[in-house]
Amino acid sequence: MAMLGLLELMASQDANVDEMFEAAKYVNAYWFPQQTLKTAIYLKTNQNIDFKDADARVVVSKDFSSASGAAMVHQSILNTGLLEQAQNQGSSCAN
Numbered sequence: 001m002a003m004l005g006l007l008e009l010m011a012s013q014d015a016n017v018d019e020m021f022e023a024a025k026y027v028n029a030y031w032f033p034q035q036t037l038k039t040a041i042y043l044k045t046n047q048n049i050d051f052k053d054a055d056a057r058v059v060v061s062k063d064f065s066s067a068s069g070a071a072m073v074h075q076s077i078l079n080t081g082l083l084e085q086a087q088n089q090g091s092s093c094a095n
Contacts, residue, residue, distance in 0.1 A: 003027065021056035028060060035073075039064050041082055042073045 003024060010020050029036040029051075039059060040051035051059075063069045077083045 018056070021060060024060045025054075025056035028065060035065075035070050038070070038073050038077055038083070041077050045080060045082065046076065 006023065006027060007020050010023060015023075036051070042064075043049045043051060043054050043059075058064065061069070064073060074083070078085065
């Protein structure tokens, strides 16, 4: 809802569609920094594109910004060895 509000505000101020997509790209980066870092790593390693140069329409698409897109990005960089598998971190009082 916050993104919708931002985009509606931008539209009311005569922002064009490209400006709104670019804003969405960077606002999502602020809201979801870990996922954005993973997306940046994915784009650099798989497409040789820096995040700042990536097409905002692609970055905020379902291919990257949905749950399934985030899972694909995560698995891809995990498979390349650029991301370590997290150790099981169950809560335990006994060590």
